[in-house]
Amino acid sequence: MTIRVGVIGVGVMGSDHARALQHVVSGATVSAVTDLAADRADALAGELGARAFGSADELIAADEVDAVVIASPDHRHAAQVMSCLQNRKPVLCEKPLAPNLDDCRAIVDAQNDLALPHPLVSVGFMRRFDPGYVELAAAVATDAVGEALMVRCSHRNVASHPGGDSAATITNTAIHEIDVARWLFKSEIVEVSWHAGRSTPNDPTRQDPQLLLLRNAHGVLMVLDIFVNARYGYDVRCEVLGVDGAISLAPTPLTWIDRALQSRTAYPENWRPRFAEAYRLQSQAWIDSLAAERPSPLATAEDGLAATAVAAALIDSMKNNGAPTAVQH
Numbered sequence: 352m353t354i355r356v357g358v359i360g361v362g363v364m365g366s367d368h369a370r371a372l373q374h375v376v377s378g379a380t381v382s383a384v385t386d387l388a389a390d391r392a393d394a395l396a397g398e399l400g401a402r403a404f405g406s407a408d409e410l411i412a413a414d415e416v417d418a419v420v421i422a423s424p425d426h427r428h429a430a431q432v433m434s435c436l437q438n439r440k441p442v443l444c445e446k447p448l449a450p451n452l453d454d455c456r457a458i459v460d461a462q463n464d465l466a467l468p469h470p471l472v473s474v475g476f477m478r479r480f481d482p483g484y485v486e487l488a489a490a491v492a493t494d495a496v497g498e499a500l501m502v503r504c505s506h507r508n509v510a511s512h513p514g515g516d517s518a519a520t521i522t523n524t525a526i527h528e529i530d531v532a533r534w535l536f537k538s539e540i541v542e543v544s545w546h547a548g549r550s551t552p553n554d555p556t557r558q559d560p561q562l563l564l565l566r567n568a569h570g571v572l573m574v575l576d577i578f579v580n581a582r583y584g585y586d587v588r589c590e591v592l593g594v595d596g597a598i599s600l601a602p603t604p605l606t607w608i609d610r611a612l613q614s615r616t617a618y619p620e621n622w623r624p625r626f627a628e629a630y631r632l633q634s635q636a637w638i639d640s641l642a643a644e645r646p647s648p649l650a651t652a653e654d655g656l657a658a659t660a661v662a663a664a665l666i667d668s669m670k671n672n673g674a675p676t677a678v679q680h
Contacts, residue, residue: 352642357383357416359407359431361395364445365422367623368634372420373399375631379638385410387423407431411438418641421445425523429454436461436471441647443637445475446530448655450522452663452679455656462652473637473649476530476658480636481629483600484531487589491535496593499536502573504528505588507581509620510553515579517557517669521545521662525563525577529661530654531589538567540661544675545668553580563665584618585625 358369361384372379385404386392396403404410407427411419411434418441421431429449435442436458449455462472478484491499506524515523532540546562553559560578567573590599603625604616619625633649640647661678668676 352378354379354638354641355382355415355417356380356420356638357385357404357410357413357418358420358422359385359410360421360423360427361386361392362422363621363623365420366395367630368420368422369395369399369401371631371634372638376634376638378642379634382415382417383410383413408434411435411440416440418442425450425519429458432458432472433461436465439465439467439471441471441473441641443473443475443634443649444655446655447522447526447659447662448472448474448652449659450519450662452656452659455652455659459652459656469644469646470651472652472655473647474652474655475633476527476534476650476654477626477629477633478527478531479534479650480632481626484589484629487591487598487600488535490598491591494593495596496591496598497595499569499571499591499593501592502532502535502571503588503590503592504531504573504575505586506575506577506579507584507586508579509582509584511557511559511579515557517559517561518666520557520559520561520577520579521563521665521669522659524579525561525575525665526658526662528563528573528575528577528589529565529658530650532565532567532573533654533657533661534650535591536567536569536571538569538571539657539680540565540573540664540678541568542566542675542677543661543664543668544673545665546673551578551580553582558669565661585621586618587625 369381373381381399381401392403421444544564547558550558563575565573607616664676664678
């Protein structure tokens with residue numbers, strides 16, 4: 352059985368999804384694409400032998416679309432996911448499910464109201480499929496370094512996307528680490544606080560970097576720095592400190608060059624080389640679940656809601672001078 356997938360939003364992320372589904376993921380074909388930039392959709396449709404639609408709603412309702420990937424701007428996610436629910440189409444929505452907490456709650460309620468055998472909504476927290484994070488999670492689950500006490504994480508980008516602000520840094524970038532914190536320990540984040548010092552002059556639209564503190568129901572503290580204009584490269588780090596030791600992700604660079612009395616390495620420009628395998632594994636798991644008519648193993652709409660609830664609490668803390676803020680689940 353081949354799953355015919357429609358892709359909404361074919362910028363860098365969406366076009367990567369579409370090409371992987373067409374050429375790398377087995378059991379899938381891209382039958383439809385759409386984008387606000389019609390020329391971009393037309394070009395990708397021609398490349399993949401798909402049909403370009405004039406709107407997301409038209410694509411979702413199309414008979415030749417069995418399932419949908421949403422890679423549009425964050426503020427469009429909620430309406431497009433709701434349209435998928437109304438049309439009974441399985442959907443893989445890129446993170447966040449929605450940047451607004453009320454929209455996430457509405458999606459969860461709408462899906463529950465359908466009372467279908469399997470949920471339709473999956474959320475693209477692909478780090479759950481990254482081999483490094485999977486190994487890290489397994490070590491945590493088996494107390495490989497003893498009982499966990501603290502987590503230290505960093506997320507660095509070369510430059511921020513235009514049009515964002517300090518809140519978007521949390522809902523669009525830190526949202527990955529928020530989900531990782533919940534997933535690693537199978538424990539909800541109950542309290543957060545937001546902190547910042549000096550801000551880079553390279554982006555006057557937001558506070559950058561930011562320091563986020565998350566505490567889960569088991570008392571584990573997560574310390575997260577987010578720097579979306581770090582300039583030097585794309586760099587993601589995670590270390591779990593335990594009673595008996597520590598475990599961390601291996602460094603991103605794969606090679607070093609030793610020459611002329613120097614030792615040097617290189618960082619990737621963006622997430623694509625670092626997490627290509629995670630995206631592939633996530634997409635394959637999603638397609639396999641659809642073909643077998645079994646529940647998706649990806650993050651759920653409820654996971655998307657929980658992550659956005661933590662993000663909302665962090666934004667509230669930001670607006671209140673870093674005051675400790677309870678998460679409203």
